């Protein structure tokens with residue numbers, strides 16, 4: 342073949358319409374798992390992780406403009422994205438921007454799992470070429486972008502902390518991987534910056550995936566703007582359909598007996614039937630996604646993927662109960678890790694949460710005979726606990742934010758909570774107002 346004929350042969354597939362093949366069908370037909378992985382070069386099989394089928398296919402659905410996957414570790418988040426990227430490269434090529442928390446993460450992915458997928462999948466190996474993209478950099482070696490090109494497009498990988506390097510890139514598809522760990526940028530939130538990159542395309546798609554960390558954190562906030570799909574299981578005894586939680590009796594939940602992880606079962610909220618590990622896998626195989634909210638953003642789909650529906654890796658009910666018991670024995674940090682990385686639920690720090698209406702409900706009326714500067718209509722007290730004393734500050738609040746303050750140290754011994762409360766109350770009630778406050782002037 343002469344060079345121009347070879348070029349035409351290489352470029353022409355880019356102008357073919359996408360075949361009548363979904364992403365999950367493409368994965369079964371073409372995708373091979375790396376020879377170095379535990380599956381030793383086996384073909385991709387959708388039955389291995391049935392809950393991933395709809396998520397992959399959503400990435401090929403023109404009505405879907407945003408996919409938010411809030412998932413546990415070991416549920417196959419990355420493989421689902423690899424399948425979508427592989428399909429796009431081969432059958433529906435375009436520019437794809439794939440961001441990771443850092444450039445090092447992007448390098449690891451580019452040379453590791455992504456390179457493995459391309460190498461082990463024959464239909465990709467023949468069309469994809471990789472290199473560093475020297476865009477906006479003085480030399481190729483300093484580039485913070487990695488590029489894999491194929492006829493009709495290229496895939497750019499970059500870190501979230503270098504917005505300038507991808508600011509000029511317009512991409513039909515953008516992926517934010519481990520979104521919760523993205524750098525906080527002066528330019529605005531990362532999801533908006535990425536959405537701007539795809540906004541020029543009528544069929545642009547933004548994919549955000551991550552394990553969550555905190556309530557209202559980046560991935561949880563994104564998930565809440567979607568239709569919040571949960572994976573519905575059907576009870577083998579009564580056919581009741583519901584999603585699964587860890588311990589909520591209103592839904593499927595995990596139960597076990599007498600500190601014995603091997604007794605772990607999935608319990609039906611309707612009839613109490615208990616499903617063992619093989620039954621759990623059958624339930625997942627027969628499951629389906631169902632929206633549990635109305636998306637604020639039309640075209641935004643959310644998928645919550647807890648480890649209880651995972652059928653890959655070494656995930657079993659017994660292993661999850663072992664992890665749960667170990668986390669409970671080790672304290673809040675381990676519990677937080679279990680909740681976020683196994684349950685894919687954001688962690689709520691209850692200590693940091695103060696509800697204004699709960700405070701207002703505790704207001705007491707002290708009547709008119711109270712020792713406070715004229716003009717004070719409300720008192721608040723704050724206590725800072727030091728190793729040997731409390732720093733007690735009482736503030737009298739007037740209209741328009743006018744205030745009078747008294748701060749004093751109250752020594753304490755480390756005895757009991759009750760003794761502490763007595764010291765605090767005594768000091769709050771003995772507030773010494775500044776002399777000039779008696780006239781009602783503001784200090």
Ligand SMILES: [Zn+2]
Nearest residue numbers: 576579609612
């Ligand atoms: Zn049942």
